[in-house]
Amino acid sequence: MENTAVNIDWDKIDNIIESYNRDRESLLMIMQDISDIYNYLPPETVPVLARKLGVRESLVYSVASFYKTISLEPRGKYIIHVCTGTACHVRGAEKITQSLESDLGINEGQTTEDKMFTLEAVRCIGCCASGPVITVNQDTHGGLDRSSVLEVVNEYKRSASS
Amino acid sequence: MEKLENREDLVRYINSLKSGGKKKNKKLVSVCGGPGCAVYGAEKVEAALVDEIAAQGLQDEVEIKTTGCHGFCEKGPILVIHPEGIFYPQTKAEHVPEIVEKTIKNGELVDKRVFKDPASKKKTPYEKDVPFYKLQKRIITGNNGLINPRSIDDYFACGGYKALEKALFDLDPDTILNEVKTSGLRGRGGGGFPAGIKWATAKRHEGSRYVICNADEGDPGAFMDRMILEGNPHSVIEGMIIGAYAIGSHEGYVYVRYEYPLAVKNLTEALKAAHEIGLLGDNILGSGFNFDIHISRGGGAFVCGESTALMASLEGKPGRPRAKYVHTVEKGFRQNPTVLNNVETWANVPVIINNGADMFSAIGTEKSKGTKIFSLVGKVMNTGLVEVPMGTTLRTIIFDIGGGIPKKKKFKAVQTGGPSGGCIPEQFLDLGVDFDELAKVGSIMGSGGMIVMDEDTCMVDVARYFVDFLKDESCGQCNPCREGIKQMLHILTEICAGNGKEGDIELLEELGAMVQKFSLCGLGTSAPNPVLTTILYFRNEYEAHIRDKKCPAGICKPLFHYEIDADACTGCGVCARKCPQEAITGEKKKPHELDQSKCIKCGICYDACKFNAVVIK
Numbered sequence: 201m202e203n204t205a206v207n208i209d210w211d212k213i214d215n216i217i218e219s220y221n222r223d224r225e226s227l228l229m230i231m232q233d234i235s236d237i238y239n240y241l242p243p244e245t246v247p248v249l250a251r252k253l254g255v256r257e258s259l260v261y262s263v264a265s266f267y268k269t270i271s272l273e274p275r276g277k278y279i280i281h282v283c284t285g286t287a288c289h290v291r292g293a294e295k296i297t298q299s300l301e302s303d304l305g306i307n308e309g310q311t312t313e314d315k316m317f318t319l320e321a322v323r324c325i326g327c328c329a330s331g332p333v334i335t336v337n338q339d340t341h342g343g344l345d346r347s348s349v350l351e352v353v354n355e356y357k358r359s360a361s362s
Numbered sequence: 363m364e365k366l367e368n369r370e371d372l373v374r375y376i377n378s379l380k381s382g383g384k385k386k387n388k389k390l391v392s393v394c395g396g397p398g399c400a401v402y403g404a405e406k407v408e409a410a411l412v413d414e415i416a417a418q419g420l421q422d423e424v425e426i427k428t429t430g431c432h433g434f435c436e437k438g439p440i441l442v443i444h445p446e447g448i449f450y451p452q453t454k455a456e457h458v459p460e461i462v463e464k465t466i467k468n469g470e471l472v473d474k475r476v477f478k479d480p481a482s483k484k485k486t487p488y489e490k491d492v493p494f495y496k497l498q499k500r501i502i503t504g505n506n507g508l509i510n511p512r513s514i515d516d517y518f519a520c521g522g523y524k525a526l527e528k529a530l531f532d533l534d535p536d537t538i539l540n541e542v543k544t545s546g547l548r549g550r551g552g553g554g555f556p557a558g559i560k561w562a563t564a565k566r567h568e569g570s571r572y573v574i575c576n577a578d579e580g581d582p583g584a585f586m587d588r589m590i591l592e593g594n595p596h597s598v599i600e601g602m603i604i605g606a607y608a609i610g611s612h613e614g615y616v617y618v619r620y621e622y623p624l625a626v627k628n629l630t631e632a633l634k635a636a637h638e639i640g641l642l643g644d645n646i647l648g649s650g651f652n653f654d655i656h657i658s659r660g661g662g663a664f665v666c667g668e669s670t671a672l673m674a675s676l677e678g679k680p681g682r683p684r685a686k687y688v689h690t691v692e693k694g695f696r697q698n699p700t701v702l703n704n705v706e707t708w709a710n711v712p713v714i715i716n717n718g719a720d721m722f723s724a725i726g727t728e729k730s731k732g733t734k735i736f737s738l739v740g741k742v743m744n745t746g747l748v749e750v751p752m753g754t755t756l757r758t759i760i761f762d763i764g765g766g767i768p769k770k771k772k773f774k775a776v777q778t779g780g781p782s783g784g785c786i787p788e789q790f791l792d793l794g795v796d797f798d799e800l801a802k803v804g805s806i807m808g809s810g811g812m813i814v815m816d817e818d819t820c821m822v823d824v825a826r827y828f829v830d831f832l833k834d835e836s837c838g839q840c841n842p843c844r845e846g847i848k849q850m851l852h853i854l855t856e857i858c859a860g861n862g863k864e865g866d867i868e869l870l871e872e873l874g875a876m877v878q879k880f881s882l883c884g885l886g887t888s889a890p891n892p893v894l895t896t897i898l899y900f901r902n903e904y905e906a907h908i909r910d911k912k913c914p915a916g917i918c919k920p921l922f923h924y925e926i927d928a929d930a931c932t933g934c935g936v937c938a939r940k941c942p943q944e945a946i947t948g949e950k951k952k953p954h955e956l957d958q959s960k961c962i963k964c965g966i967c968y969d970a971c972k973f974n975a976v977v978i979k
C-alpha cells in the first residue's frame with residue numbers, strides 16, 4: 201500500500217478542522233469528513249490531526265481503529281456495503297455476499313486489484329423493509345437476489361469505464 | 363425568516379400560516395421520500411409528477427410534497443392525494459400522467475392503481491381504509507405523510523411547537539416533570555426506564571446538565587428512529603427543548619448513526635430553522651430560557667448505543683462503556699448530570715404536554731403507556747413501520763396488519779429486541795406486546811425491531827448469527843463478554859457445520875448464564891438471550907443438528923440436501939434452466955432428477971419451484 205499514497209490537499213484538511221473549531225470532541229467527525237474525500241483516512245493526516253486538536257497521536261489511532269467507518273487503508277472508488285442486518289439475513293443476504301465475492305474475485309473486507317470496488321458488510325442501514333439491501337457509496341439498492349445484484353454492480357462498472 | 367420574540371409573535375405567526383397562502387380546494391400530492399420508497403424509485407415518480415403538473419398548467423391548484431416515510435414500505439413508492447386521502451401504492455413514473463389526468467383533474471379514481479387488499483381481495487382506494495393503517499394508532503407517525511421535513515411551517519401547520527408554547531408559558535418546570543412522570547412514559551430505546559424518574563434524578567444533581575438524544579439505532583432490523591428523524595425532525599427537537607426546560611439544561615446533543623446521512627441532513631436543516639425563528643438559542647420566545655442543540659455523528663459501532671459508551675464517543679474518545687457505579691444522571695457527559703433518551707421517547711414528549719398525562723396514559727397497558735412503533739420485517743407480507751397501542755397482540759401486528767407470511771409458508775418465530783432480544787414461538791402469538799410481557803417470555807421490547815421468521819429459517823443459524831454479530835461488537839474490555847461470546851460462537855458454528863456433540867446445548871446454557879451475570883455492560887448481560895430463547899423454544903432443532911445431523915430448515919449446508927419429489931414434479935423444467943451447476947436433468951413433462959455430486963445447495967431450484975417438488979432432506 202506504500203505506493204498508493206494519494207496527494208493530500210492540506211488546505212481542504214485545514215478547512216475541515218477549522219469548520220469544527222479545532223474541537224477535540226469532534227475528532228471522529230473530522231476523520232469522517234476526510235474519509236469522505238479520499239474514501240479512507242490517509243495515515244499522513246494522523247500527526248496533523250493530533251497537533252491541531254492538541255491530542256496524542258495514540259488517541260487518534262485508537263479512535264480510528266475503534267470505529268468501523270474509518271479505514272487507514274485505501275479503499276476502492278466504489279464502496280459496496282452489503283447489509284447483513286437481521287432482516288436482510290433472513291431474506292438471504294449471505295447469497296448476495298457470495299454472489300459479489302465470486303463476481304469481483306475478492307472476499308468481504310477486501311478491495312479489487314484495480315481499486316474500483318471495496319466489499320464490506322454492514323449491520324443494517326435502516327432500509328430493512330426492502331431487504332436484502334446493498335449500498336454503493338451513497339446509493340441504496342434493495343429487493344435484490346443473486347443475479348440482480350450483479351446487474352447493479354455492472355452499472356457501476358460500465359459508468360466507471362465510460 | 364422572521365425571529366419570533368415572544369409568545370404573541372408565535373401565535374400570530376401560526377395563525378398567519380392558517381389563513382394565508384393555502385388556496386381553497388388546493389390538492390396536495392404527498393410522495394413518500396422514505397428509504398423504502400426511495401429504493402423502488404420514488405424520486406423518478408416525483409420528477410414525473412412535477413413535469414406532468416407543469417405540463418397541464420396545474421401548478422396553482424396542486425402542491426407536491428416529498429415527505430418522510432409513510433410506513434408501508436412494502437408497497438412503495440407510495441402516493442397519497444389529499445384532501446380525499448386517495449392511496450396509490452407501487453407507483454411508477456409511467457403511471458403519473460393517468461393519475462394526474464383522472465384523479466387530480468377530474469376527481470376520478472384510476473381503477474388499476476387502486477390498492478387491493480390481498481387478504482379480503484377488496485379494493486380500498488382511501489388510505490384510512492387500508493388494513494395496514496386502519497388497525498394502527500399513529501400518534502407519532504401520523505403526520506409524516508403531511509410534513510415536508512425541511513419545512514418548519516409544515517410542522518407548525520400540524521400543531522407543532524404548541525406544546526413548547528404551553529410548556530414555556532403555562533407550566534412551570536416541575537409541573538412538566540410531574541406530567542411526564544404521571545404519563546407513565548417509558549424509554550423507547552431498549553430498557554423501558556421511566557422517563558420522568560430519569561429527568562427528576564438528573565435535576566436533583568448540580569452541574570451543567572445535558573440532554574441527549576440517542577439516535578444510534580444499532581438494533582439491526584429496526585428503523586423507526588430513522589423514520590422520525592428523517593420525516594419529522596422538529597418533533598424530536600420540540601421534545602428536547604421541553605425536557606431541557608423541565609430539568610434546567612442549556613445544551614443538548616443528538617448522536618446520530620453514520621449510516622443515516624439523510625437524517626443528519628434533515629435534522630441539521632431543522633435545527634437551523636428552529637434557531638433562525640427563535641425556538642433555539644438565547645431567551646427563547648422571550649421566556650428567559652436558553653437552549654441549543656448540536657449534532658454528533660457516530661462511527662458505526664453498535665456498543666455506542668449504550669449510554670456510557672455514547673457519552674465517551676461524544677467526548678471524542680473510543681466508545682467504550684464503563685461500569686455504572688455512578689449513573690449518568692449524576693455524572694454523564696463531561697462528568698455532568700445527563701438525561702439520555704431515545705428518539706421516539708423524545709418525540710412522545712410534545713404529545714404528552716399537548717394532550718395531558720391522563721390522555722396519554724389512557725392508551726396502552728397497566729405498566730406500558732402510549733403507543734410503540736415496530737419495524738415489521740423479514741418473512742412477512744406487509745413490511746414497514748407500524749405504530750400500535752402498547753398491549754396489541756403479536757397476532758394482530760403480524761397477521762392483521764402485516765398480512766401474514768408470504769408464499770403460504772408457516773410462521774415459526776418472531777425475533778424482538780435485536781441482538782439483546784429473543785425469538786418468540788407460535789404459542790405466544792396472542793401475547794399483548796409491552797415491556798413486561800415480552801420480558802416474561804424471555805425476550806425484550808428493545809427499540810421495536812420485529813423480525814418475522816418462517817419455516818425456512820433455521821433457529822440455530824439465527825442464534826449463531828446474533829452471537830457472531832455481538833462478537834464483532836463487543837468492545838473487549840471485560841472477559842465474560844469477550845471470551846464467553848467467542849466460545850458460544852465456536853460451539854454454535856460447530857453445530858451448524860455438523861460437528862455438534864452431546865452436551866453442547868448444556869454447555870451453551872451454562873456459558874450463557876455466566877455471560878449474563880458477569881459482563882460489564884448491557885451488551886454482554888443481554889448477549890446470550892438469542893441463544894437461550896432459541897434453546898428454550900426450539901431445542902428440537904438443536905437436537906436435530908447434533909444427533910440426527912440434519913438442518914430441518916435447509917440452511918446449514920453440511921446438514922441437508924435437496925431432492926426432487928417425483929410425485930410432485932410436473933417436469934416444467936424451470937429448475938433445470940435456472941440451476942447454475944447444470945445438476946438437474948430430465949425430459950419435458952417428466953419428473954426431473956438432481957445429481958447430488960454437482961449440487962452446491964445454492965437453493966435456486968428450491969426458490970424457483972412452484973409445485974414444492976424440490977424438498978429438503
Ligand SMILES: Cc1cc2nc3c(=O)[nH]c(=O)nc-3n(C[C@H](O)[C@H](O)[C@H](O)COP(=O)(O)O)c2cc1C
Nearest residue numbers: 549550551576579580667668669703704707884885
Ligand atoms: C449494547 C447496547 C446498545 C444500545 N443501543 C441503543 C440504541 O441504538 N438506541 C437507543 O436509543 N438505545 C440504545 N441502548 C439503550 C441505551 O443504553 C439507553 O438505555 C437509552 O438510550 C435510554 O433512552 P430511553 O430511556 O429513552 O430508552 C443500547 C443499550 C445497550 C446496552
Ligand code: FES
Nearest residue numbers: 283285288327328
Ligand atoms: S437489516 Fe438490512 S437494512 Fe436493516
